[in-house]
Amino acid sequence: MNMRSGLAVISMIGAIGLITYGIFQPVEGEVRWLLCLWASAPLFGLAAYLATRTGETRSLSRNLTNLGLVFLVGFGLISLQLLRQQFVRASAIAMHVVQDEEGQAISNIRPVLASQKVLRGEIRDMRGSVLVQSEPVGNAARRVYPLADRYDPRAFSNIVGFFSTRYGQSGLEATYNAYLSGERGNEWQRLRDSLLSETPRGNHLTLTLNADLQAEAAAALGGRTGSVVVLDPSTGAIRALVSNPGFDPRGLSFNPGVADREAENERITQYWQEMQVESAGQPLLNRATQGLYPPGSVFKTVTAVGVLEHSGVGQPETITCPETYLPDPNAPAIVNAVGGLATRTGDPSDLERVYAFSCNTAFAQYATRLGAERMVETAGRFDIGTPQRMTTTYRGLSDLLANQSLLYRDAGFLNQPRALADTGYGQGQLLVTPLQMAMVAAAIANDGIMMQPYLVQTVKRPDGGLILTHSPQRIRRTMSSATAQTMLNNMSAVARYGFGQSISSFVPGIAVGGKSGTAEHVEGAVPHAWFIAVAPLDAPRYAVAVMVERGGEGSSVGAELAGRVLAAAFATE
Known part of the structure; x- marks a missing residue:
């Protein structure tokens, strides 16, 4: 050659x-x-x-x-x-689902039109209560919502999503469309129905969701903009996932039985347009999984894990809580949100007390001790990534669209002393989802092991045959068992004597741990209110994250909301 x-x-x-x-x-x-x-x-x-x-x-x-x-x-x-x-x-x-610039789900309309004659599968909660189903209407089918007989459908909208012949699908209707339509998992039955001209039937989803808890959590959030996440720490099962404002999926469901189809389409179009106006508050955005916010002091939980895991440089038992801290003489000093904290934490203090009383200057010092590299490594354990390590599609939750949390946006940001210090107490360029902070709390509650969150427990054929079932999947060990136990003690201190004591009054007789957060976001605006919690401390069954946009103080508003959610979780078991 x-x-x-x-x-x-x-x-x-x-x-x-x-x-x-x-x-x-x-x-x-x-x-x-x-x-x-x-x-x-x-x-x-x-x-x-x-x-x-x-x-x-x-x-x-x-x-x-x-x-x-x-x-x-x-x-x-x-x-x-x-x-x-x-x-x-x-x-x-054909089945691809994407997010637009506002985080709203968009899918191909053609598969939806083709599946109009399919009796799509049911969506049920963990106890078998039917939330969504299809009913035959002549030669077509209509998506109906039995959940509306007991609950406000808006509380479930960002989970079940919508199924519209005009606007496609969102939520589980989109991500599990192939199963709900019968195109996957039921191929032979679908072929038989086609040959015999029988109505095709889809497969049924059973969720990990506790519908009663979902409704109670939404009621506790009330008309405020925000979200609530409740996880089972040992499995990753999602028990509640609230995003407010929501929408009524019935408003987008086409009824083929009406005489005036043009009027029916006009009704759907009008409802869609109402959801798009600015005053509607982006109801199609699932704030629990897609909303990215500065976490404020709840992120001190991650910094504290880093300090304990790198105790040689972090020195958790030796810290001060001064009124101000100046990591960079060319930048403004860091101050505490509450004056005179040193009288509560002691001087010098330790990790438990500065965590309980949420001392900004202490955690700024901790971050400085750890350095940028260790901060990046610690945050990465909890899937709080950097722009250099961003994935095309975040797989922290596969059942619904989810965004990846970010430690910073600009390359080299943590190389600036003031920026590193700000990040240590939850400000800087941090952007996290409420789901991610719930996963942080759940990892602590699960002996340091972070589990894959999931919402769909099983997929079954119409005859009851099992197609797939979800088994708990471990993501990774995020900290040692000793660190996890220490962090549970620190979270307990918040609820016993720190800035979060009010949460305990909602679950009397149950030992609970938590961490408040008051996150600055826009200069002059009311801060976001955060709270993460785990309970009961001796054998945690619930990990909670709540976030109220422009809600105010996390130690009051956040703690109260988290307390009400935990009370509902125990009451609806």
Whole structure:
């Protein structure tokens, strides 16, 4: 084989390798696929040119051959693109769900239209109560919501989502569409129904959700904008996931039985438009999983874990709580939210007391001791990432769309002393979801092991046959058992004598631990109110995170809301 032939073979192998790698990229990897496709073009062209090259240097025949190669490669690339879109990734593209700039879910409308005649599967809570189902209407089907007979449907809207012939799907209706429509897990029955002209039926979802607790948590939040998350620490099962404001999914459900279909479509369009106005407060945004907020002092929990895990440099038992702390002489000093804290924490103090009384200057010092590298490493244990390590699609929760929490946005941010210190007490450029902070609390409650959160327990066929079931999955150990026990003691101190004592009054006789947070976000605006909690401390069954946008003090508003949620959790067991 001469050099020309060898180069042609190498070019062809390289082009085929790029296409093979790119064509099987997920839908989210469209950019990688297009880069591979375009990068393969010159390689294909070079291989073809070398393979067809003759001794002629300039001739009409040779020019026509070269032109033909250009068209051949071009048509080949178009064919590969069509092959990927219409065959290799056709199903994934058809069912793909994305978020717009406001965090709202958008999906393809065509699969929804095609499934109008399908009796979609039921969605049930952990006790088997039917929340959503379909009923036949003539030759079509209509999505109905039995949950509205007992609860406010808006409390469940960002979980079950909507199913609309005009606007697609969201929530579980989108992420589990293939199961609910019967396209997955029930293929033979769907083929039989098609051959016999019978109404196709979808599969049923049973959730980990406690519908009574979900309703009570939503009622406790009331008309305030915010969210509530309740997890089972030992399994990751989601018991409640509230986002307010919500929407009524019945407003987007088309009724094929009405005589005036145009009026029915107009009703749906009007309701959709009402949800889009600014005053509606983005009801399609699931604040519990997609909302990104500065965490304020609840993040001191993560910093405290770092201090305990790196006790040699963190020195948890030796700390002060001065009125001000100046990590950078060229930047403003850090101050405490409450004056005279040293009289409560003692001077010098220790980690438990500065955590209980939420001393900003103490945790700014802790962060400075740890340094940027250890702060990044500690936050990463809890999936609070950096822009350099962001994933295309965050998989912290696979059942619903979820955003990844961020330690900072700008490269090199933590290299600034004041920025590092601010991050230590929960400000800086931190952005976290309420779900992520619930997972932090749950990891502490579960001996340091963080579990994968999940919402769907089982998927079953209409005849009751099991298609899939969720088994608890461990993400990783985030801290040692000793650190987890120390953090439980620190959270207990918050509820016993610190800035969070009021939470204990809602669950008398039950030992509870927690941490308040008051997060500054826009200068001059009322801060966000946070609280995370675990209970009972001797054998934790619940991990809670609550967040009220512009709610005020976490030690009062947040603690009260978390206390009411915990009380409801025990009452609805």
